[in-house]
Amino acid sequence: MQLGKKISNLEQLTYRYYRWIHALRISLAFLITYTVIRYFRLDGAVWILITLLIVMGPQPYWGNVFSRALQRTGGTVIGALSGLIALFLEIYSFPAMLLWCAVVMFVAGYLTLGKHPYMALLIGSTLAVVSCSPPNDMESALLRSLYVLTGSVLAMLYSSIYPQRAYTDWRIxxxxxxxxxxxxxxxxxxxxxxxxxxxxxxxxxxxxxxxxLRNYIVPA
Known part of the structure; x- marks a missing residue:
């Protein structure tokens, strides 16, 4: 962030039509990813598209996307591991699985009122997605987790291509x-x-x- 750097005409144009550019970026990201999924016939890859839209959708700025992608990744990893543990416990005791899910959901619910509520929600939602796989079907659970992580990485990739920067918009x-x-x-x-x-x-x-203008501080 350089305060003395001149704001270019292209940056001025991007600021003026930021909603159009944001919508176009999401649309192209969806079409490209959807085409690849269809071409390789990836079953269950809808989670890539869902994650892509969730991470990129709310804010156009690279700072927001990067932060949400990190939280999405962290929440997905923790939630997926929790879901795998739940599936493993179900093999031996269904009540033990329910108890484990209740504990994880309690922790996630408690953390939603903390500094990283998005990550906490993702822990709970990923646990729900993974644990709803067929009993002892670890492969499906791991595949769903991989798709969510792929969606987060793709969101950061698409947003990094001539990213919209909150610092520039704040200056303007x-x-x-x-x-x-x-x-x-x-x-x-x-x-x-x-x-x-x-x-x-x-x-x-x-x-x-x-x-x-305070809304620009975090992404900047």
Whole structure:
């Protein structure tokens, strides 16, 4: 992040049409991945597409995608291991399996109110997906886990191709806000104005915009 680096015209264009670019990126990522899955006839690979959309969908920024992919991967690994343990316990005792699932879900539910709620939810959801495999079918459970991990990796790959950076958008938005505040200040205190205009609503709207800049901090 270099504050002195000039924002290019392409970055300005990306900022202006970021929703269109984000939608186009997701659409192309889905089509390419879907075509590959169809070509190789991968059974159960729908989890790749689901993970891809979940990781890429909510935010367009590389920082968000990278963070969500890491949480998705971590939650998937822990949830998959928990699911494999559950399937193993089911061979010997179904009540022991239920007890194990209850403990894992309790921990996941507790962690959802912590610093990484997304990872906690994924632990629980992956446990549900894996443990619902046929009894003693470890291969299906491992395959589902592999597909989820593949979806996370592909999400990071697609998002890394000319990524949308929150830091650049933050600079552009902040610059625009400073320009508007400068205009409001000059209008309010201009000596050419006989009566001070009522600018409270415009000032409030601009201050709300500045407060929203905090959303850029985490991905940046």
């Amino acid at each position: 938005t902040f610059s625009q806000s400073l320009g508007k505040l400068k205009h409001l200040y000059e209008t309010s205190f201009s000596q050419k104005t006989l009566e001070r205009p009522q600018l409270e609503e415009q000032l409030k709207d601009e201050l709300d915009t500045i407060l929203k």
